[in-house]
Amino acid sequence: MIDEKVINEFSQIVGARGLLNENLDLFTYSYDASFLPLLPAAKPDLVLKPQSTQEVAAIMKLAHKYRIPVVARGLGTGRTGGSVPAEGGLVLCLDEMNQILELDDQNLMLTVEPGVKTQDIYQFCAERGLFYPPDPSSLKQSTIGGNIAENAGGPRAVKYGVTGDYVMGLEVVLADGSVLQTGGKMIKNVTGYDLTRLFVGSEGTLGIITRAILRLIPMPKIRRTAQALFDSLDGACAAVSRSIKSGAIPAAAELMDQISIEAVAKFRNIELDPRVKAGVIFEFDGDSEAGLDAQIGEAERLCAECGSVQFRIAKTKEEEDELWSLRRGMSSAIAALAANRIAEDISVPRAALPEIVKRLREIAARYGLQLAVFGHAGDGNLHPSLLADLNAPGEKEKVEQAVGEIFQAALAVGGTLSGEHGIGLTKKDYLADALGETGMAAIRSIKKALDPAGILNPGKIF
Numbered sequence: 001m002i003d004e005k006v007i008n009e010f011s012q013i014v015g016a017r018g019l020l021n022e023n024l025d026l027f028t029y030s031y032d033a034s035f036l037p038l039l040p041a042a043k044p045d046l047v048l049k050p051q052s053t054q055e056v057a058a059i060m061k062l063a064h065k066y067r068i069p070v071v072a073r074g075l076g077t078g079r080t081g082g083s084v085p086a087e088g089g090l091v092l093c094l095d096e097m098n099q100i101l102e103l104d105d106q107n108l109m110l111t112v113e114p115g116v117k118t119q120d121i122y123q124f125c126a127e128r129g130l131f132y133p134p135d136p137s138s139l140k141q142s143t144i145g146g147n148i149a150e151n152a153g154g155p156r157a158v159k160y161g162v163t164g165d166y167v168m169g170l171e172v173v174l175a176d177g178s179v180l181q182t183g184g185k186m187i188k189n190v191t192g193y194d195l196t197r198l199f200v201g202s203e204g205t206l207g208i209i210t211r212a213i214l215r216l217i218p219m220p221k222i223r224r225t226a227q228a229l230f231d232s233l234d235g236a237c238a239a240v241s242r243s244i245k246s247g248a249i250p251a252a253a254e255l256m257d258q259i260s261i262e263a264v265a266k267f268r269n270i271e272l273d274p275r276v277k278a279g280v281i282f283e284f285d286g287d288s289e290a291g292l293d294a295q296i297g298e299a300e301r302l303c304a305e306c307g308s309v310q311f312r313i314a315k316t317k318e319e320e321d322e323l324w325s326l327r328r329g330m331s332s333a334i335a336a337l338a339a340n341r342i343a344e345d346i347s348v349p350r351a352a353l354p355e356i357v358k359r360l361r362e363i364a365a366r367y368g369l370q371l372a373v374f375g376h377a378g379d380g381n382l383h384p385s386l387l388a389d390l391n392a393p394g395e396k397e398k399v400e401q402a403v404g405e406i407f408q409a410a411l412a413v414g415g416t417l418s419g420e421h422g423i424g425l426t427k428k429d430y431l432a433d434a435l436g437e438t439g440m441a442a443i444r445s446i447k448k449a450l451d452p453a454g455i456l457n458p459g460k461i462f
């Protein structure tokens with residue numbers, strides 16, 4: 001509980017407009033989009049909506065003085081409980097700091113506040129012939145601050161990389177309210193430690209991001225989408241790897257297993273060739289028709305060699321949208337198959353995709369659970385989805401054990417616990433398995449140095 005006198009002090013910083021403490025508001029800020037509906041009671045004591053770095057700094061000074069937990073929040077689409085106030089305290093919601101501050105079109109840099117939606121950044125740039133490539137599927141609902149704090153990826157990561165690859169500089173309010181500037185608009189910078197990188201993926205545990213400088217590139221002139229259907233999942237994985245190796249690097253290569261494709265076909269009333277066991281949606285982009293034709297031609301040839309039973313290139317914008325809508329509708333289609341869908345986010349070396357899928361299927365079979373696998377084949381980031389009824393007796397325990405084994409399997413094939421959703425609350429029990437004791441000690445020291453009182457997003461990651 002935060003003392004009434006202290007609440008008044010916060011109110012003087014943000015005004016009545018920026019302070020929420022009605023029960024319904026507190027409930028609204030108590031959860032995110034993580035899958036397990038099993039997180040501990042998490043109601044915040046207070047929600048604050050600052051509008052400037054100065055307000056964030058003043059809030060942090062006060063929170064530091066009274067040792068109040070502070071949980072940064074964008075739009076709460078995180079999948080691992082990162083913005084859930086596990087220990088109560090303050091939710092610092094940054095969605096009202098949502099201005100695009102500057103486009104520097106000499107240096108191709110964009111300066112933004114943390115609450116700008118990713119889609120708005122993409123759109124703003126696209127209208128000016130510029131490209132901000134990171135494209136989490138949640139881009140219409142998530143903020144750039146949340147993307148940076150989770151180092152969000154997306155389908156285009158295979159060719160263009162993830163959010164962190166575009167973050168050149170940050171303004172961060174530290175736990176004690178001091179304001180740190182990192183990086184800048186220069187491309188090369190080895191002045192001291194790379195503090196920008198330190199805050200990318202730090203999940204609100206090291207500081208509050210209040211401003212970011214993002215690198216842009218010119219927008220590719222043409223894009224083309226194709227769907228390849230295969231008679232085996234191994235064939236689909238091999239086609240993606242061989243395409244990349246050949247130089248026909250797709251901007252996206254999204255893998256779907258048989259259950260995922262059947263779920264979408266059922267949902268959309270589409271008749272499916274019975275030979276189909278897996279599919280890949282490819283996107284290619286470039287600046288010349290001839291170059292793009294050559295890339296797609298090469299991908300089609302390699303897919304045929306790897307057992308494709310169909311390769312369909314979208315001819316119109318409508319066909320392109322239809323192919324992508326199959327991929328975007330996949331989560332909902334799979335979710336409709338069972339009472340609960342528990343989707344994970346593991347990342348493995350691309351060549352290990354067939355082996356990890358084999359292991360995932362063995363785990364699901366051992367626990368008698370249905371499993372759908374889809375994800376970003378081009379970069380080895382999969383979202384295995386367990387289908388279950390968590391209210392059925394013993395099902396929750398089975399799912400928890402199966403999830404634990406999924407993480408161990410990812411580590412065993414040289415992969416890791418998360419490609420893009422972070423650790424948050426839901427994966428912290430497994431972190432030491434991935435980082436080892438020395439790795440854990442190193443990140444604990446960093447946390448202690450930047451947040452000695454442990455007020456920033458307590459209970460997360462560690």
Ligand SMILES: Cc1cc2nc3c(=O)[nH]c(=O)nc-3n(C[C@H](O)[C@H](O)[C@H](O)COP(=O)(O)OP(=O)(O)OC[C@H]3O[C@@H](n4cnc5c(N)ncnc54)[C@H](O)[C@@H]3O)c2cc1C
Nearest residue numbers: 074075076077078082137143145146149152153204209420
């Ligand atoms: C349907 C759906 C599809 C998704 N698809 C993808 C995908 O393709 N790729 C992907 O990577 N993720 C995906 N996600 C997950 C999620 O959208 C991302 O993690 C996103 O980056 C979270 O942004 P947010 O604004 O909602 O952040 P929140 O959920 O509010 O917060 C996420 C974390 O960031 C911290 N944080 C937020 N803002 C700040 C800040 N300003 N300073 C410091 N810390 C901060 C929070 O404390 C928390 O730990 C998806 C989620 C959904 C629901």
